[in-house]
Amino acid sequence: MIELENVYKIYRMGDSEVHALDGVSLKIAAGEWVAIVGPSGSGKSTLMNVIGCLDQPTSGSYKLDGVEVARMSDRELARVRNRKIGFVFQTFNLLPRTTALANVELPLVYAGVRDRRQRAIAALERVGLGDRLHHRPNELSGGQQQRVAIARALVTNPSIILADEPTGNLDSRAGAEIMELFHRMHTEQGLTIVMVTHDPDIAAQCERVVHIRDGKILSDERNGDRRRVPGIAEQLTAPAIPVPEPVATGAVR
Amino acid sequence: MTIIESIRIALVSLSANKLRSALTMLGIIIGVAAVIALMGVGRGAQQAIDSQINSMGTNLIFISPGAVSQGGVRSSQGSAQTLTYDDAVALATSGLSAVAAVAPEARTFGQVVYMGNNINTQIVGVTPEYETVRNYRVQAGEFINAGNVTARSTVAVIGANIMTTLFNGEDPIGQTIRINNVGFKVIGVLEAKGGGGFGNQDDQILVPLTTVNARLQRGNFRGSNLVSQISVQATDAGQINLAIQQVSEVLRERHKIRFEDDFTVRSQQDLLSTANQITGVLTLFLGGVAGISLLVGGIGIMNIMLVSVTERTREIGIRKAIGATRNNILAQFLTEATVLSIFGGLIGIATGAVIARVISSAPIGGTLVLNSVVGMDSILLATLFATAVGLFFGIYPAYRAASLNPIDALRYE
Numbered sequence: 001m002i003e004l005e006n007v008y009k010i011y012r013m014g015d016s017e018v019h020a021l022d023g024v025s026l027k028i029a030a031g032e033w034v035a036i037v038g039p040s041g042s043g044k045s046t047l048m049n050v051i052g053c054l055d056q057p058t059s060g061s062y063k064l065d066g067v068e069v070a071r072m073s074d075r076e077l078a079r080v081r082n083r084k085i086g087f088v089f090q091t092f093n094l095l096p097r098t099t100a101l102a103n104v105e106l107p108l109v110y111a112g113v114r115d116r117r118q119r120a121i122a123a124l125e126r127v128g129l130g131d132r133l134h135h136r137p138n139e140l141s142g143g144q145q146q147r148v149a150i151a152r153a154l155v156t157n158p159s160i161i162l163a164d165e166p167t168g169n170l171d172s173r174a175g176a177e178i179m180e181l182f183h184r185m186h187t188e189q190g191l192t193i194v195m196v197t198h199d200p201d202i203a204a205q206c207e208r209v210v211h212i213r214d215g216k217i218l219s220d221e222r223n224g225d226r227r228r229v230p231g232i233a234e235q236l237t238a239p240a241i242p243v244p245e246p247v248a249t250g251a252v253r
Numbered sequence: 254m255t256i257i258e259s260i261r262i263a264l265v266s267l268s269a270n271k272l273r274s275a276l277t278m279l280g281i282i283i284g285v286a287a288v289i290a291l292m293g294v295g296r297g298a299q300q301a302i303d304s305q306i307n308s309m310g311t312n313l314i315f316i317s318p319g320a321v322s323q324g325g326v327r328s329s330q331g332s333a334q335t336l337t338y339d340d341a342v343a344l345a346t347s348g349l350s351a352v353a354a355v356a357p358e359a360r361t362f363g364q365v366v367y368m369g370n371n372i373n374t375q376i377v378g379v380t381p382e383y384e385t386v387r388n389y390r391v392q393a394g395e396f397i398n399a400g401n402v403t404a405r406s407t408v409a410v411i412g413a414n415i416m417t418t419l420f421n422g423e424d425p426i427g428q429t430i431r432i433n434n435v436g437f438k439v440i441g442v443l444e445a446k447g448g449g450g451f452g453n454q455d456d457q458i459l460v461p462l463t464t465v466n467a468r469l470q471r472g473n474f475r476g477s478n479l480v481s482q483i484s485v486q487a488t489d490a491g492q493i494n495l496a497i498q499q500v501s502e503v504l505r506e507r508h509k510i511r512f513e514d515d516f517t518v519r520s521q522q523d524l525l526s527t528a529n530q531i532t533g534v535l536t537l538f539l540g541g542v543a544g545i546s547l548l549v550g551g552i553g554i555m556n557i558m559l560v561s562v563t564e565r566t567r568e569i570g571i572r573k574a575i576g577a578t579r580n581n582i583l584a585q586f587l588t589e590a591t592v593l594s595i596f597g598g599l600i601g602i603a604t605g606a607v608i609a610r611v612i613s614s615a616p617i618g619g620t621l622v623l624n625s626v627v628g629m630d631s632i633l634l635a636t637l638f639a640t641a642v643g644l645f646f647g648i649y650p651a652y653r654a655a656s657l658n659p660i661d662a663l664r665y666e
Contacts, residue, residue, distance in 0.1 A: 054660040082576020
């Protein structure tokens with residue numbers, strides 16, 4: 001469903017040119033869970049932004065579900081970002097001074113959906129925040145904020161989730177919880193997930209790992225069956241933090 | 254997405270950022286209120302003076318003794334004592350077609366005593382014509398009649414303010430007051446004319462013109478038949494210029510003048526336009542101060558709008574990343590700026606009107622009443638300017654941010 005062919009992204013810095021993407025070709029099929037791995041400055045975030053239609057490639061072809069993205073209007077791009085893609089950012093990017101519920105409702109507002117309150121509540125319950133509906137971002141922990149962001153990404157029922165260092169700003173326990181959420185989304189709903197990370201442990205949990213460096217793909221290999229890093233599941237059942245699972249499984253249809 | 258939806262988004266966003274919204278509105282409120290209050294006061298001053306002049310009567314011409322040159326020295330206007338009661342009689346009896354009535358007056362100041370009360374005020378010697386020409390009405394008793402003038406009677410008609418200050422609610426008719434130690438019987442009380450400005454007309458005491466000259470004047474005026482001013486009423490507004498011409502001819506002939514008039518003729522219109530020039534400068538000055546306030550308010554709006562742009566650029570990036578189109582963003586910001594401008598404008602108009610009212614109720618120069626007039630033009634000017642500034646600086650940065658790639662807006666620092 002995602003097809004990149006010879007994609008370049010070039011930034012001009014004064015006289016010099018920076019090739020953030022240097023001829024990248026990549027195909028991702030529906031239902032895959034792909035990690036894009038590389039050191040900082042390797043172009044992995046740029047690749048992700050191009051895939052997410054947040055940024056336009058300088059040249060090359062990017063087809064999403066067979067449609068050339070470069071030919072889309074502002075309106076069509078907005079529609080794609082709204083319906084097909086859900087974003088999860090490293091810095092959460094929630095609207096400040098706005099409740100969790102209102103943040104999750106927002107994509108539905110732009111989608112013009114009617115029963116958005118119920119759907120937003122359901123999405124928040126799925127990530128285990130049914131009791132934090134009216135909290136503002138500054139009243140939530142980092143892990144909770146990221147779960148609000150995931151609920152916001154899921155609420156329009158997209159087919160692709162794009163996550164840029166989703167655990168980068170979290171401690172390991174909160175990071176493990178977030179990864180567990182991604183696991184469930186992937187296995188239970190068959191979502192396509194593309195995740196940018198520089199953490200090998202996170203990459204090891206994905207089905208396919210694409211290594212990128214200096215804007216070029218170095219390697220593209222499968223992890224075989226999706227593996228769980230031992231210990232993560234055990235951590236999740238630890239009592240200190242309320243575990244989202246019981247609420248969440250009940251809400252998934 | 255519908256318009257109602259974007260209004261809802263804008264309102265939610267405004268209420269989520271109350272301090273920012275309040276500060277933006279404050280700029281608009283200050284600018285609009287300042288313009289409305291100051292323009293209102295200026296306009297009020299103008300109207301007060303206009304109504305003062307108009308309350309003197311209609312279609313009037315004022316003849317005053319003119320400046321005179323003697324031995325190369327030109328004295329100021331009124332220094333020559335050239336107008337006499339006989340001149341007034343001549344004007345009234347020469348059958349001038351454009352002249353309806355002639356009312357001479359002789360003014361002096363007098364010490365007025367009744368019982369223990371004592372005031373120093375203006376004494377005006379008049380003839381019966383003065384009542385109609387200068388638009389006076391008697392609220393009790395009667396006006397000075399021709400017999401009083403011929404007989405040099407010691408009778409007086411007092412102004413409305415004199416009655417309250419001198420008589421404390423007692424009926425003044427038939428009582429005797431002493432003016433410069435001469436006893437006068439009060440035969441009438443004038444209706445209040447209100448206003449103030451050039452010698453309050455309600456603070457005067459009217460007595461027969463001949464009596465003033467015979468018994469109250471000091472110096473050269475004593476025993477003469479000089480008058481300080483002759484008011485001439487033209488038959489109608491279109492005849493004023495003709496009346497000025499006719500009056501001047503009669504006086505030149507009587508005074509045997511070949512070169513330079515020894516009297517000055519001015520119409521009521523001249524007075525009005527002179528006064529309007531003065532108040533016009535006043536209004537202009539107040540308008541300038543108000544304009545500066547508006548500018549300061551505008552800069553306030555601009556600052557708060559530009560300062561919030563960093564945060565808002567990120568917000569725009571977030572909104573675009575989750576599916577807002579450029580038009581969604583613009584609609585939201587347009588609505589926000591409009592709501593702020595309208596509310597700020599309304600509050601500003603109300604505040605300005607209240608300030609104008611407070612200023613007009615403050616006592617200025619005794620009995621002068623200044624009714625502030627809050628004009629539609631100042632409301633429109635102030636509100637439109639504030640709205641334009643608010644809209645421009647609210648929307649332009651938003652427009653630029655909305656045109657960015659979402660990722661560039663998200664990364665904006």
